[in-house]
Amino acid sequence: RSTHNEMEKNRRAQLRLCLERLKGLVPPGAAAGRHTTLSLLTRARSHIQKLEDAERRALHQIEQLQREQRHLQRQLEKLGVERLRMGSVGWRPGSER
Template sequence: ICCRRAKLRLYLEQLKQLVPLGPESTRHTTLSLLKRAKMHIKKLEEQDRKAVNVKEQLQREHRYLKRRVEQLSVQGLERLRTDSMGSTISTDSEQEVDVDIEGMEFTPGKYTCRGTEIRGSSDTSDAVTLTVSDKPKPSLTVQPSSVFTGDSVTLTCDVNQSTGWEFIFLTPSQHRNYDASGTKTITVSTGGQYRCRARRGNYESHDSDPITVTVESKYIYSHYTLF
């Protein structure tokens, strides 16, 4: 028991050295000393949380400043290229630049481009001819047009303009069937109107005129009257 009390007194003395108690430290009881220690621990934890937040904020600012320095370094070396419509595309290399003109209205004709930088402009490129066509409307055929439930029909979608189209077949329930060849064989269970559409890249054609497929039940019931 004496050893335990001696150890306890030693621990309390060490605790007094760690916890700020003020000038009246000799009047503190063991319970009040433990309460003060608990409050001091909470204060230290709060200081740690604030220090972590400050550190994270400094790290974010460091990353932002690093990105800005990199951007300014690139801008100091970049070249400017201008398309024939007057919009500017920037690049930091001498490789080709793809100018995205989707969504802009162009008229048929010849187009050129040239590059510009601080020291001057390049020569104008050779002209390329742009042909602008109306959005195509495919034609749809079906064979056969009248079948029994569970039979198959062959749908053919045709676009009389260039190649490279993917075809979309729309069922009466608006389900989509895709095919690259333009011919699709499907099993039908209900009749209705079918349409098709052609797609190439991000561009789609008009829908075709609808074509009707008639589906009849395979089972024919006859009614007989017995006399």
């Protein structure tokens, strides 16, 4: 029986430690006063959802920027080819005057 009590005491201490660490990772809630385990876990879930939403938005923005970069790269290559073509027919900057 005493072994079981000691194990339970250790389990509760470990749980308390984990909850304290979680409390340090989650932004404080709007409500002042004593926070329950339930409110801490609710805030943690909400914070995780906000982080996941921010990650989704960031990934979407990365995809958009990569598409734009590919488009600009194609334009740059096209301009380079045009420049080479114009150079081969004797075109020089300012010669169009």
